[in-house]
Amino acid sequence: MSFNAPHVDYAGLSPVIALTAGLCIVLLVGLLPRLGRFRMAGLTIAVLAATAGLAIWQWGSNEDLVAGALRLDAFGLAVTLIACLAAAIAVLFSIREPAAEEAGHGAFYTLLLGSVLGMTLIAQAQNLIAFFVALELLSIPLYVLSASARREERSLESGLKYLIIGSIGSATLLYGFALLYGASGSTDFSGIARALGPGGNGNDTLVLIGTAMVATGLAFKTSLAPFHQWTPDVYQGAPTPITAFMAVATKAAAFIALARLFEVALGPIAHDWKPALAALAVASIAIGNVGALSQDSMKRLMGYSGIAQAGYMLAGVVVATETGLKALVFYLAAYTLMNLAVFAVVLARERETDRGDDIEALAGIGGSRPLLAWPLTIGMLALAGLPGTSGFMGKLFLIEATVDGDYTWLGVVIVAGTMVSLAYYLRVVAAVWMRPEPTATPAMPAIAGASPDAPGDARSEQVAGTTNPVAGAGGSATSTKGTGRCPLIAGSALLCGAATVVFGVAPSPLIDWASHAASSLATTLG
């Protein structure tokens, strides 16, 4: 009698292994005294880069891992790449973040990496148990990170709120899983699909209730209306780097996981859940867009905008076609870039002014800080889906998917939502370009000579510090340092903004990437 040791596919698991190892290293190195914050950030980014590199190496493989609990395919790896990008940029954002300082950079980054690990796993999970564990791994670090600005009541409130609502979502999801298991007798996606398939018990009440609860649980995570109430509060209260990370990476992971769960495990009963998800999409588009109209806080505005955008993206899942999934992956990638561009600018202005994330903090930066104003403008126009940006291409792709999947009316709803959204996206753009910068201090006489042409004067003198009336009076060349400007943040804003335009003009590389990722899932659909 021979004993076979279980086969472990180390190559396939390498991104996960790299993340886990890196997480431990960052945690331990973080304990060392007097290690500069730049080194910690560098180490974290190195871990993320290694993970992304390994994910790219494994790109194109298509196999089961860990006894079928995980599925290694490009569809899941797409999330790994998006999450690594978002986390790396969040690390750049956090270098000077007070919250990271308080929590200790090591612990802060460890939690971030833990969340990325959860995202990587949930996107690959094809087993209910693995799915749930990954979901918790993804969420728990985020609860902590949201509350990491311990001296701010709002941050603590945000963390607590997120914890409670997230737990309700998880509990609902878990209950749904239990019902699905009860109905199908399997925790494997393929097993469930077989049990629900032709001749199976697809119309069982148990299955339908289970599906509804799973959809509800995931709707909490993806902030789909009417399960969205936490989003604006948590977004506003959490430290901005974490908000930025949550807004894009959580959304990507949750959407990919949702698509895999619904289109693989629950694929046979698609005709049952398609109308329900379509209703969720419509509700999100309506509530998100209307809610964003009256917001003055940029983070709340982005929270509501995220709800609406989640509604658009859900349309890609609703149609349950390969085109829909392609559109979803493309939109997620494009959304990541444009959202990060916006958050970078919001964060930069939060540091530069004392007006926090209020829209006032962005007023008039078109004249004084063009390098921040342009990425923000591009990001806003892209979110609104105007041409010349990847947002237009994403909408084009999504609408083509809805028309193709006989859901033309949903395409019209997306467009109607976009029209409403213009009102608040353009309000931000108007604040940036068409309003004077509010003066922070009454020190105007000191720069009376410089002020008349300060708004008219864009590029060349922006380094010279005409923006800051206080510093403008003194040595103008040295003023850039003291005003809390972060070249790294401005740099990532520029990078994301430029990528948004590039993929809006030449979208083919990103579309090919998304198509490849989406078609790798369709093979499991069979």
Add this chain to the structure above:
Amino acid sequence: MIQILLWAPLAAGLAACAVPRAASGWVALVGPLISLALAIAVVVQFHPSGGLQHTVDESWIPTLGVRYQLGVDGISLFLVLLTAVLWFAATLWSAINLPERPRTWFLMFGLAETAVLGAFLAQDLILFVLFFDLMLIPFYFLFGSWGAEHPGRPEEGEGPIRPQPAVIKMIVYTLVGSLLMLVGAIATGVLAADGGPVDFSIQHLAANPLGSGSQYWIFWFFAAAFLVKMPAFPLHGWMPDAYRVAPLPALAIFSGVLSKVGAYGFLRIVLPIFPAATTHFQEVILLIAVTSILYGSVMAFSQSSARLIAGYSSVAQLGFITLGIFSLRADGADGAVLQMVNHGLVVAPLLLIVVVLAARAGGDDITRMGGLAMRAPVLAAMFLIVTMALLAIPGSSNFVGEFYILNGIFQAKIVYAFVAAIGIALAAYYALRLYQQAMHNRKPEGIESREVGLLRGMVIAGLVACIVALALWPGLILDRADHSVGTQLPSAQQTSTQVAER
């Protein structure tokens, strides 16, 4: 060549961002200049019966079936030239007296020209929609950032109009139309492909028309976009505010060219791709057109703001153009193409003259002007020519255009021809009223009559020269447009006869 024609303005606009402010205008001027030269070259090389020329066809987004297809035919030929001429004039105008933040201004100017030219040149439906929407972005910035507050109509209890709400109103109106058009365009492509590979090429779609049921609803998605853009009567709500706050050189090109994109869209896209719907809804559109003519004319002679007179007269003129297109006859559509160019050439110098007058009178209220002709004979003469062209006096090219349009509509639907003829009479009234009140009568206190500056005068004179040249030789456009217009119409004509036979 057509590629350079299209992208030169944007490239020059970007280049203008990299040079000192004082020089930015002259650097930015290079783009429109190149475009103008190339547009003239394209006109010279054009074969009147050659169909689509100077074509570019490259794969762009293969997954979605979107191609980068450009081309010129008799319909777009002179609209491209018009765009190039007006943009050159407007860029020169702003280079002469620089606005605030000139580099961003010229970047937006360049982007706008590229977008408009792109809409005229695009031969792929999605590409057309893309350029059509792209036009809005620069005008949003131009109107919003450089617009000035307008006192409004205090006598009617209307408060001052601020640029930002006005421009957001404009954007929302226009995008409501054009986003629906995006859905319509995608639906057209996907439904026409019927499961096969999607192809958004306009020629391909025209060759494979949809079933009439789909055509009926998609038709309105496109019609909404184009009618808002024109603007036509019930959808013109954004126009009065936007026209009053807009900075004038930008408004001149906006009014001169962008409204034509809507009319062009009907001719280029709606007629060939949705022939059944076009015939089916012909009467509805004709009704909208006639209402626009009457409403625009009546409003134009009851306004005191010179900008609004120009704006409402545009509503009326665009009504005529729509009338010509939807007569669904070659002579009507020929007249419409000619009239698009005419109106662009008339309204742009008209608005530029309004700038000059407003500088003298301290506002664009014509009731407070008067006697401005006294010491400005050249300005008065140029204004007179523009006015005469606006009211389509016999001998002007506008007369020829309106004659063709009325001729077409007379033979298609005689009732509308009679109603539209009233519009011509009204045009004479509001055009002459504008001229008289501004230039003649007694000169009120505090208004100075002086001649227009040399450089600005030359810009206006150049445009006036174009009007005169076209008046002498309208065949230049008609000969070249006729063949292309003919190829757009037969399908519509064919179905209309089929419907009649049934």
